[in-house]
Structures are given as C-alpha cells and as structure tokens.
Amino acid sequence: MKRIYSDMSDDELFGLMGQDSHKAEGCFAELYARHSPRVNAYCKRIMGDRMAAQDAFQETFTKFFKSASQERNMTNTPAFLLRIARNVCLNMKRGEKKTVEIEDFHLPSESPAYEKSELLKLIMSALELVPFDYREAFVLREYDGLSYQEIAEVTETTMATVKIRIFRAKDKLRQILAPYLHDLNKV
Amino acid sequence: MEEFTLSEKLILYLDGELPQEQELELFTRLASSADLRAEMREGLAIRAAIGGDIDAFTPSAAQTSAVFSGLGFTPPYQQTPSQKTSSRYMWLPLLWLLGGLCVGGGLAFWFTQNLLNQEFADEKRELNKTIAQLQSEKNRQKPAVMSSMAIEPSESAITEKPLVKTVIVYRDRFIAPANQNPDTAISAKTDDINTQSQSAENISTAHNQQVYNSKDDMMITSRNLPSSVHNNQPMISMSLFPKFWTQIRGIGTVSQYPNISANSAITGLSNVNVALGYSFNPNLAAGIEIGREPFMLKYSGTVNGRTVRYEQQSSMLLGGLIVQARTNPIESFMDIQPVGTLFLGGSEIGMMGRVSSGIYYPLSANVSFYGGLEYSLMNFTYQSNSFTTQKVGFTYGLHITF
Numbered sequence: 009m010k011r012i013y014s015d016m017s018d019d020e021l022f023g024l025m026g027q028d029s030h031k032a033e034g035c036f037a038e039l040y041a042r043h044s045p046r047v048n049a050y051c052k053r054i055m056g057d058r059m060a061a062q063d064a065f066q067e068t069f070t071k072f073f074k075s076a077s078q079e080r081n082m083t084n085t086p087a088f089l090l091r092i093a094r095n096v097c098l099n100m101k102r103g104e105k106k107t108v109e110i111e112d113f114h115l116p117s118e119s120p121a122y123e124k125s126e127l128l129k130l131i132m133s134a135l136e137l138v139p140f141d142y143r144e145a146f147v148l149r150e151y152d153g154l155s156y157q158e159i160a161e162v163t164e165t166t167m168a169t170v171k172i173r174i175f176r177a178k179d180k181l182r183q184i185l186a187p188y189l190h191d192l193n194k195v
Numbered sequence: 196m197e198e199f200t201l202s203e204k205l206i207l208y209l210d211g212e213l214p215q216e217q218e219l220e221l222f223t224r225l226a227s228s229a230d231l232r233a234e235m236r237e238g239l240a241i242r243a244a245i246g247g248d249i250d251a252f253t254p255s256a257a258q259t260s261a262v263f264s265g266l267g268f269t270p271p272y273q274q275t276p277s278q279k280t281s282s283r284y285m286w287l288p289l290l291w292l293l294g295g296l297c298v299g300g301g302l303a304f305w306f307t308q309n310l311l312n313q314e315f316a317d318e319k320r321e322l323n324k325t326i327a328q329l330q331s332e333k334n335r336q337k338p339a340v341m342s343s344m345a346i347e348p349s350e351s352a353i354t355e356k357p358l359v360k361t362v363i364v365y366r367d368r369f370i371a372p373a374n375q376n377p378d379t380a381i382s383a384k385t386d387d388i389n390t391q392s393q394s395a396e397n398i399s400t401a402h403n404q405q406v407y408n409s410k411d412d413m414m415i416t417s418r419n420l421p422s423s424v425h426n427n428q429p430m431i432s433m434s435l436f437p438k439f440w441t442q443i444r445g446i447g448t449v450s451q452y453p454n455i456s457a458n459s460a461i462t463g464l465s466n467v468n469v470a471l472g473y474s475f476n477p478n479l480a481a482g483i484e485i486g487r488e489p490f491m492l493k494y495s496g497t498v499n500g501r502t503v504r505y506e507q508q509s510s511m512l513l514g515g516l517i518v519q520a521r522t523n524p525i526e527s528f529m530d531i532q533p534v535g536t537l538f539l540g541g542s543e544i545g546m547m548g549r550v551s552s553g554i555y556y557p558l559s560a561n562v563s564f565y566g567g568l569e570y571s572l573m574n575f576t577y578q579s580n581s582f583t584t585q586k587v588g589f590t591y592g593l594h595i596t597f
Contacts, residue, residue, distance in 0.1 A: 045503045046252070062255075066258065128248055131241060132248075182237060189240070
C-alpha cells in the first residue's frame with residue numbers, strides 16, 4: 009500500500025529526499041511543514057532583524073535540502089536543522105554591519121498584522137538585552153522546545169553549560185521584567 | 196552531584212529536567228514559600244506568552260514561496276487547512292462543495308418549478324382568454340374584414356389603418372417605437388397572438404426589428420391585449436425570452452493580503468467559474484455556479500502545544516446558488532445591462548458568499564461580455580476554530596443565452 013508523506017518519520021523523509029529526486033519535492037514539503045515554525049522562531053528571535061531573519065531562514069532550508077544528498081543517516085532532524093540555522097545565523101552575525109540603515113527607521117521589526125500581548129512585547133525587547141549565548145539557549149529551550157541535552161548538541165557544548173546559560177538567561181529576563189511581573193503577581 | 200538553588204531547581208522542574216528524587220523537596224518548599232510560588236507563576240507566565248508568539252512560529256507566505264522557488268519547487272499552496280489537519284479527513288471538505296451544489300441546484304429547481312409557473316400563470320390565463328375571444332370575434336366578423344396579405348407593408352400601408360399602433364418587439368424586451376405614442380391603440384393580429392403562444396420564431400426574433408402584422412386579417416385594440424402589454428411588460432417573454440444561459444468567467448483577484456509571489460502560483464484553470472442559469476424574466480435569474488478559485492488563508496493552530504499561524508494561498512473548488520438581478524438594457528449607452536449577483540454556497544473548506552456587480556455588453560444576439568467587481572467572504576475551520584477570509588477582485592467573462 010502506498011504510504012503518504014505525512015505518515016513517514018523525519019528520518020525516512022530525509023533519506024527519501026536524498027535518494028529519489030522524483031519524491032524529493034514532496035518529502036521536502038512535508039519536512040518543511042513540520043519544522044519550519046521552530047526554525048523561523050529561532051532565526052527571528054536570534055537575529056532580531058526581520059529581513060536578516062528571513063534570509064537566514066531561507067538559507068537554512070536551502071542548505072538542509074542540499075545536505076540530503078550527502079548525509080547518510082539522520083537521527084534528529086529538528087536538531088540538525090537548528091544546527092544549520094545556528095551556523096547560518098552566526099555567520100550572518102559575524103558579517104553584520106554595525107550601522108543602522110535608513111529603512112530600519114521606517115520598518116517595524118515585526119509584522120504589525122499580529123497582535124502581541126504586552127508581556128510578549130516586553131520579553132522580545134528584553135531578549136535583545138540578553139547576551140547571545142544565554143539568549144540562544146533560552147530560545148532553543150522556550151521557542152524550539154529542545155531538551156537540555158539537545159541544546160548541548162546543537163550548541164556543541166556541555167549540559168552543565170546549557171543549564172548555566174538557561175538559568176542566567178531566565179534570571180536576566182526576570183530582572184528586566186521585574187516591574188511588570190511584580191504587577192502580574194499582584195493580580 | 197550538582198547543587199542548585201531553589202530557583203534553579205524550579206527552572207529545571209518547569210523544563211522537565213529536575214530528577215524525580217528532588218521533586219519532593221521542591222514541592223515542600225513551594226508549599227511554604229510565597230516567593231517561590233510567585234517565581235513559578237512568573238516562569239509560567241513567560242512561557243505562556245512565548246507560546247502565543249505566533250509571529251515567531253509563522254513563516255510568511257512570501258518566505259515559504261522564496262524557499263520553494265529557490266529550490267525550483269512549487270510552493271505548497273494547494274494544501275487546504277483541513278488537508279493539513281489529517282489526510283484521513285480529506286473527504287470532509289468535499290462535503291461542503293457537494294452540499295453547496297445540492298442546495299444550489301435544489302433551490303434553482305424549486306424556483307423553476309414553482310416561482311416561474313406562479314409568476315406567469317395569470318398572464319397565461321389572460322392570454323388564453325384573449326386568444327379565445329379573438330378567435331370567436333374573428334369567426335363572426337370574417338366577411339367584413341379586408342383580406343390584405345402583404346408581407347411587408349410600406350409605411351403608408353400602416354398609416355392607412357386608423358387604429359394601428361406598430362409594436363416593436365425587441366429580443367428580451369417589449370417597447371413601442373420611438374416615433375409613436377405608446378398610448379395609442381395597439382395593432383396585433385389574431386394569428387400573431389396565436390403564434391406567439393406557440394413559437395418564438397413567428398414573432399420577432401431579431402434585434403431592433405419592427406414586427407409588422409400585415410398578413411393578418413384583423414385588428415385588435417389595446418383593450419384586447421393582456422395587461423402585460425399595457426404595462427410594457429414582456430408579454431412575449433413566455434415564449435421568446437431566452438430562458439437558459441451560461442456564463443464562463445475568470446477572476447482577477449485583489450486579495451485582502453496582497454502577496455505577489457503567492458499569487459503567481461495561481462494560474463490557468465485555478466481561477467475559472469462556470470454558471471448555468473435560468474431567467475425568470477428580463478430582470479431576474481437564478482442558477483448554479485461551480486468553479487475553482489484561490490483564497491488567501493491566514494489561520495492559526497496548535498502544533499506540539501504551541502500556537503502556530505499559517506499563511507497560504509490555496510485554489511479550491513467551490514459551488515453554490517446564484518441569484519441575479521438585472522436592469523433593462525440602457526439603449527442610450529451601447530445597450531449595456533447592469534447586473535448584480537449574489538452567490539451562496541460552499542468551497543472545499545467552508546461556506547462562502549459573494550456579491551458582485553457588473554455589466555453585460557452585448558456582442559451579438561446571444562453573447563454578451565461580462566465585467567464587474569466582486570467581494571467574497573469565506574468561513575472555514577481549522578482545529579475546531581473558525582476563521583474567515585475575504586477578497587475583492589474584478590471579474591470578466593462571457594454570458595451566453597440559449
């Protein structure tokens with residue numbers, strides 16, 4: 009009986025994508041549907057800048073597709089995707105100009121079509137004040153839902169370091185958000 | 196063994212990373228410490244706020260299009276929300292379409308069978324009565340009637356008849372000639388009226404041609420004609436009016452969410468509708484319409500406990516009932532006919548309605564060009580939540596009567 013892509017595991021889809029060029033598009037579409045939200049979240053919250061995040065997102069999936077013909081075994085597709093996204097974002101950050109372009113004054117950093125809660129807006133602002141390593145660990149945990157072990161793999165560090173980074177990130181956020189969170193507790 | 200503070204243990208617990216043997220201690224401290232409970236509330240509030248950050252979790256349609264186009268793939272816009280939900284329920288959306296078609300077809304049939312018959316029942320009775328009167332009168336007066344059989348009388352031949360008012364019969368309508376007073380007596384002939392009730396061919400079928408009743412052997416006055424004639428109503432519509440029509444149209448959509456890269460994927464037969472209708476009179480028609488057209492969908496759902504917003508431009512099947520109201524053609528302006536249409540039905544994923552207004556521009560006796568503007572609204576469901584999408588656009592096509 010013919011299996012449809014939605015019934016296949018990530019690993020099967022990844023394998024098929026590299027082996028069968030006729031099925032590559034379908035496999036890629038399915039993997040994209042499954043994992044694009046978390047990659048998008050990572051790129052947006054790590055890069056901060058909307059246009060840079062979109063570029064990073066596109067490059068991540070392009071590299072992911074191309075890697076299918078090279079990689080033999082895939083055990084953790086989300087972690088693999090986030091590793092690619094991380095490398096892309098780090099490269100872009102390294103090459104980032106420290107100047108502010110004129111358009112930045114006119115373009116909102118986020119789409120105005122979405123309404124955000126006040127707390128969420130504060131979190132996003134606060135996140136930009138958190139050092140990159142802490143922010144990355146926090147985003148991978150809270151946005152991408154990775155376990156500490158997976159975060160350690162993606163960031164190529166130890167579990168202990170991940171824990172420290174997450175503690176510090178959350179502590180830093182709580183400090184910044186303290187006035188608002190204080191009011192929240194009163195309610 | 197690592198030593199953590201209570202706050203850190205709380206973070207580990209909330210992240211599912213605290214060893215089970217340390218949970219009891221944390222719970223005990225939570226029960227006794229108001230500060231720790233406040234900390235937990237704050238942590239949960241932050242997590243809940245992040246869970247609602249749908250902007251972060253939503254690649255835009257433009258991003259998706261860029262990724263797929265960059266790899267030489269077609270963006271996956273053909274998926275509908277329900278198809279995304281589960282392939283097991285793919286048949287469900289089709290019910291909307293079939294339901295819309297059944298309801299539309301059923302209503303159209305009911306209109307045809309009931310409303311139409313009622314509308315013309317009185318006129319038919321009156322006409323039959325008139326015909327019967329005329330026939331009996333004809334039989335009585337026959338010796339006294341002149342027997343002119345000229346096929347096409349000259350202008351003077353008509354004016355010789357003192358009570359004659361020439362009737363001009365246009366296809367689709369019925370008016371008096373411009374150079375005659377509509378209040379004067381009307382000339383029609385018994386044979387004509389008989390024929391009118393039998394065949395459209397023997398009256399006037401041509402555009403803008405006068406009908407001369409010269410071969411008839413008797414004249415009647417307006418008193419003898421049905422009330423529809425007095426009221427300038429289309430007496431001949433019962434036999435002459437082109438009742439059935441079909442309309443093929445395309446739609447140039449100006450979506451509520453303009454996205455050029457997404458729209459570029461929607462081409463050809465993804466944006467065509469066909470309607471089949473029945474005209475009750477020159478001003479009212481109804482029928483069914485089926486087609487395929489795209490809608491920009493924005494909706495949110497939950498994936499792995501997180502809220503995700505989707506954006507896609509999907510082309511989908513749709514069908515339903517249309518009701519059309521038209522004015523009379525504007526003779527002074529190229530005979531165009533303003534028309535308004537209401538569509539009610541369903542698409543593959545939900546109920547939809549549409550209002551449109553436009554014009555018919557006659558290209559020939561049976562074919563008109565249609566152009567207009569429309570507004571569509573569709574409701575659909577994803578993960579038990581209801582969403583709506585709307586669009587405005589211009590529409591164009593051909594209207595064919597037969």
